[in-house]
Amino acid sequence: MSFLLSCPNCGLRDVYEFKYQGEVTxxxxxxxxxxxxxxxxYFRDNVAGIQREWWYHRVGCGQxxxxxxxxxxxxxxxTEIPLPARSPDR
Amino acid sequence: xxxxxxxxxxxxxxxxxSFSFEGxxxxxxxxxxxxxxxxxxxxxxxxxxxxxxxxxxxxCCSGQxxxxxxxxxxxxxVRVCVEPIREGADVRPQNVLGSLDRDLLGxxxxxxxxxxxxxxxxxxxxxxxxxxxxxxxxxxxVAGLGRVPANVxxxxxxxxxxxxxxxxxxxxxxxxxxxxxxxxxxxRVLLVDERGGTGADGYQVLAPARAIGIYEGGLVxxxxxxxxxxxxxxxxxxxTGSVExxxxxxxxxxxxxxxxxxxxxxxxxxxxxxxxRAVVVGADDRGLDVTDQLQRAGVEIAAVVxxxxxxxxxxxxSGSGGRLRSVVIGPSARKVGCDVLVASGGRQPAYSxxxxxxxxxxxxxxxxxFLPRELPAGVETAGSVAGTGDPAAAPLASYGTxxxxxxxxCVCEDVTEKDVRRAVAEGFDSIELAKRYxxxxxxxxxxxxxxxxxxxxxxxxxGTPEDEIGTxxxxxxxxxxxxxxxxxxxxxxxxxSPLHFRHEQAGASMMWxxxxxxxxxxxxxxxxxxxxHQRLGVIDVSTLGKIVVDGAQAGELLDRLYPNxxxxxxxxRIRYGVPTTDGGRILDDGTVARLGDELxxxxxxxxxxxxxxxxxxxxxxxxxxxxxxxxxxxxxxAINLAGPQARDALASLTDVDVSNEALKYLDAxxxxxxxxxxxxxxxxxxxxxxxxxxxxxxxxEHLWDALVHAGAVPFGLEPQRILRxxxxxxxxxxxxxxxSNLLSAGMPWILKLDKEDFVGRFAAELAxxxxxxxxxxxxxxxxxxxxxxxxxxxxDGWPAGRVTSARVSEQVGRTIGLAxxxxxxxxxxxxxxxxxxxxxxxxxxxLTPFYDPxxxxxxx
Numbered sequence: 041m042s043f044l045l046s047c048p049n050c051g052l053r054d055v056y057e058f059k060y061q062g063e064v065t066x067x068x069x070x071x072x073x074x075x076x077x078x079x080x081x082y083f084r085d086n087v088a089g090i091q092r093e094w095w096y097h098r099v100g101c102g103q104x105x106x107x108x109x110x111x112x113x114x115x116x117x118x119t120e121i122p123l124p125a126r127s128p129d130r
Numbered sequence: 131x132x133x134x135x136x137x138x139x140x141x142x143x144x145x146x147x148s149f150s151f152e153g154x155x156x157x158x159x160x161x162x163x164x165x166x167x168x169x170x171x172x173x174x175x176x177x178x179x180x181x182x183x184x185x186x187x188x189x190c191c192s193g194q195x196x197x198x199x200x201x202x203x204x205x206x207x208v209r210v211c212v213e214p215i216r217e218g219a220d221v222r223p224q225n226v227l228g229s230l231d232r233d234l235l236g237x238x239x240x241x242x243x244x245x246x247x248x249x250x251x252x253x254x255x256x257x258x259x260x261x262x263x264x265x266x267x268x269x270x271x272v273a274g275l276g277r278v279p280a281n282v283x284x285x286x287x288x289x290x291x292x293x294x295x296x297x298x299x300x301x302x303x304x305x306x307x308x309x310x311x312x313x314x315x316x317x318r319v320l321l322v323d324e325r326g327g328t329g330a331d332g333y334q335v336l337a338p339a340r341a342i343g344i345y346e347g348g349l350v351x352x353x354x355x356x357x358x359x360x361x362x363x364x365x366x367x368x369x370t371g372s373v374e375x376x377x378x379x380x381x382x383x384x385x386x387x388x389x390x391x392x393x394x395x396x397x398x399x400x401x402x403x404x405x406x407r408a409v410v411v412g413a414d415d416r417g418l419d420v421t422d423q424l425q426r427a428g429v430e431i432a433a434v435v436x437x438x439x440x441x442x443x444x445x446x447x448s449g450s451g452g453r454l455r456s457v458v459i460g461p462s463a464r465k466v467g468c469d470v471l472v473a474s475g476g477r478q479p480a481y482s483x484x485x486x487x488x489x490x491x492x493x494x495x496x497x498x499x500f501l502p503r504e505l506p507a508g509v510e511t512a513g514s515v516a517g518t519g520d521p522a523a524a525p526l527a528s529y530g531t532x533x534x535x536x537x538x539x540c541v542c543e544d545v546t547e548k549d550v551r552r553a554v555a556e557g558f559d560s561i562e563l564a565k566r567y568x569x570x571x572x573x574x575x576x577x578x579x580x581x582x583x584x585x586x587x588x589x590x591x592x593g594t595p596e597d598e599i600g601t602x603x604x605x606x607x608x609x610x611x612x613x614x615x616x617x618x619x620x621x622x623x624x625x626x627s628p629l630h631f632r633h634e635q636a637g638a639s640m641m642w643x644x645x646x647x648x649x650x651x652x653x654x655x656x657x658x659x660x661x662x663h664q665r666l667g668v669i670d671v672s673t674l675g676k677i678v679v680d681g682a683q684a685g686e687l688l689d690r691l692y693p694n695x696x697x698x699x700x701x702x703r704i705r706y707g708v709p710t711t712d713g714g715r716i717l718d719d720g721t722v723a724r725l726g727d728e729l730x731x732x733x734x735x736x737x738x739x740x741x742x743x744x745x746x747x748x749x750x751x752x753x754x755x756x757x758x759x760x761x762x763x764x765x766x767x768a769i770n771l772a773g774p775q776a777r778d779a780l781a782s783l784t785d786v787d788v789s790n791e792a793l794k795y796l797d798a799x800x801x802x803x804x805x806x807x808x809x810x811x812x813x814x815x816x817x818x819x820x821x822x823x824x825x826x827x828x829x830x831e832h833l834w835d836a837l838v839h840a841g842a843v844p845f846g847l848e849p850q851r852i853l854r855x856x857x858x859x860x861x862x863x864x865x866x867x868x869x870s871n872l873l874s875a876g877m878p879w880i881l882k883l884d885k886e887d888f889v890g891r892f893a894a895e896l897a898x899x900x901x902x903x904x905x906x907x908x909x910x911x912x913x914x915x916x917x918x919x920x921x922x923x924x925x926d927g928w929p930a931g932r933v934t935s936a937r938v939s940e941q942v943g944r945t946i947g948l949a950x951x952x953x954x955x956x957x958x959x960x961x962x963x964x965x966x967x968x969x970x971x972x973x974x975x976x977l978t979p980f981y982d983p984x985x986x987x988x989x990x
Binding site: 041044054070074122 | 291345347349712713752754755893896
């Protein structure tokens with residue numbers, strides 16, 4: 041894995057500068073069932089295709105952002121700092 | 131013998147350079163390689179082959195084949211044909227028993243043939259099983275090429291990063307032209323050249339250096355000897371050229387059989403006469419054109435065979451002592467005496483880097499070579515790597531094999547034509563299987579000289595066209611790399627606290643804790659514990675994580691991040707905090723002090739500072755609270771002053787009222803100590819009255835000295851571990867693991883389920899609903915027994931838990947520890963057994979701290 045990733049603050053950088061935090065998941069709200077909780081905590085879609093995922097510019101500006109990446113080719117389609125949800129959802 | 135001056139010779143005849151070979155002196159000129167100097171000195175046998183120990187001589191003379199690999203100054207497998215001559219070098223043969231000319235293992239070639247067929251190591255020497263140790267000893271001795279010396283001088287390797295617009299790989303004519311063109315408009319161009327060479331026309335040159343792969347994102351690692359450059363380029367121009375392919379015929383590995391490039395280099399570069407009488411067989415003009423060099427060198431040309439026009443079906447070389455003497459060739463099958471046979475089957479583009487980058491490799495039947503097609507974006511070719519070149523004949527897979535000498539497809543691994551036939555007969559009929567079974571293409575040349583040949587043979591033997599057979603996967607590294615280069619510089623990153631040199635001066639024994647170096651103890655562990663209990667101690671806790679959370683919604687953010695509440699914490703007060711994940715895992719622990727309406731000061735464990743800060747920032751990116759998170763870990767030092775005399779010592783160094791009324795347990799105050807502005811946190815990890823002072827790191831030594839001067843005894847990590855265990859304070863990650871939760875770890879009071887949602891709430895509710903499977907409890911036992919960490923807890927003869935921490939406490943007068951047990955044993959006084967050194971020792975469960983259970987000392 042040696043692709044380049046564009047930090048919304050710093051621009052195109054070597055992927056080794058970043059920490060990968062996995063695909064974007066949706067945190068259940070209210071009183072979720074145990075099945076929903078298990079799915080949220082343990083299960084990931086692991087798509088062969090375009091995935092929305094969390095990245096952290098650890099060796100850089102310290103920004104968390106979301107990237108859209110094709111997991112088959114490591115082509116990064118775009119990156120963005122997400123709008124805050126201010127709710128339990130993510 | 132040197133020839134008269136050649137027009138483009140590389141040697142400087144004025145400067146003589148000497149080295150030793152097998153202990154005898156050899157000399158050459160500057161500009162020679164070790165290989166050319168040896169050749170001119172009359173040496174023809176350079177190595178012994180991998181399996182059969184056959185004599186081998188210069189074949190490609192361009193650093194690709196294994197034939198000239200020698201040990202130079204202790205470094206094995208140096209290809210001396212391209213290794214520049216250097217004064218005093220110690221050159222020795224390898225893979226021989228005896229000498230190059232008389233290798234006792236050469237007997238394998240003559241007698242062991244029937245016993246060492248392809249894959250012999252899978253099926254011979256298996257029985258009798260008892261004899262295996264003997265076989266193994268012998269095999270280990272003869273296997274492999276070269277030896278790594280036992281006492282290697284350590285060398286330094288580095289990694290550097292380079293960013294350019296255009297990277298040109300290959301410094302031949304096409305590469306140089308492409309680089310100059312690209313650089314014409316001011317574009318930043320880097321050219322990587324295997325041979326020497328300098329920059330020109332506005333581009334930079336890295337030489338001698340080799341690109342060893344093309345990875346995604348245009349990443350090209352370049353081996354420049356001691357430095358591995360990680361080059362990133364927007365455009366990559368591959369100009370790696372093409373590789374002359376040997377022909378497959380009996381005796382094709384005899385010393386004297388050469389590729390045209392070898393003759394060209396011997397004559398043009400070093401002015402050396404290759405031999406006396408030569409035969410030339412070629413499939414294209416470039417192969418046949420070496421007659422020019424041979425004539426110029428005064429070599430008699432006995433025969434020239436152009437494979438494009440002749441009906442040659444048989445070539446057979448024979449010799450004596452491994453040296454070429456004659457060849458039978460051509461439609462007439464006449465025998466021609468010669469000592470040089472230039473045999474070339476045309477040129478195969480060196481497409482490996484392109485294939486790694488994602489190009490499609492297709493067989494071109496008319497020319498019988500593989501060509502790169504459909505180049506990926508950002509990758510281009512220049513020159514003959516694209517397959518441009520003279521019209522060439524498609525050579526036969528092999529020429530006459532029913533009689534004569536061995537017929538090699540792969541000189542690196544000593545794989546013969548017969549081996550490939552046998553592999554196909556045994557069912558290994560796909561190229562990937564045949565490759566792994568015969569190890570063809572898996573030797574030092576990595577298929578440069580044998581990949582094409584082995585596919586042609588497989589095609590003939592299986593009756594399948596070459597394009598259906600396809601190629602094997604091209605993987606990095608494209609050329610051999612020293613392991614040290616990949617390992618990089620040997621270094622062990624270390625974090626030092628701002629008090630590091632004070633600890634060293636005080637004679638502390640230092641230990642690793644994560645990346646930190648911390649004092650284990652300064653001397654007598656027990657004495658340091660006693661000093662804290664009875665008088666006064668200081669410990670450097672600068673490694674603790676220190677995070678400021680500042681903003682109108684800082685309290686709300688912390689309420690969402692922790693299972694307990696912080697928005698209702700009064701300014702100047704401290705609360706213990708244990709962040710957990712939504713899966714229920716305990717992440718870390720530390721204290722949270724409220725310094726103002728909008729300002730919180732969070733401490734974390736020493737190892738948790740970065741991860742907790744990242745965790746906070748991640749959630750706040752999701753939620754967007756009005757709060758800034760700043761990691762001050764490196765900027766601040768911290769010292770814990772603890773012991774019954776702590777208040778008096780602090781009072782002597784500050785003007786502020788630090789009485790028990792003014793600065794209560796769990797109070798946080800900003801005050802000046804010995805002139806240093808500090809944040810004093812009155813907490814008690816070690817169980818005695820204590821103040822944790824946080825202050826700018828630059829003042830660390832000054833404040834430390836002042837506290838020591840005031841009578842405080844420095845104590846290390848080991849005394850601190852005893853002290854904290856006496857209070858049954860857990861260390862996250864040692865006493866807890868990923869299965870632990872707040873309830874099982876005995877911290878139910880932390881959990882505030884009456885507040886709104888927080889990270890970890892779901893898991894906490896679930897844990898409460900399900901009940902506990904295990905609980906973390908304290909235990910005591912006689913101080914004559916000390917269970918190791920991880921010792922088994924046994925109940926009624928069955929394993930029922932494990933010890934996570936244990937120490938002998940002088941203060942308590944017993945061995946104390948923490949252990950996970952089944953919940954029914956989590957009662958004061960319950961009896962358990964612990965396995966220590968194979969026998970069972972009795973212990974009693976304790977649910978309260980072993981020392982000062984009511985925290986009277988902390989509050990005093």
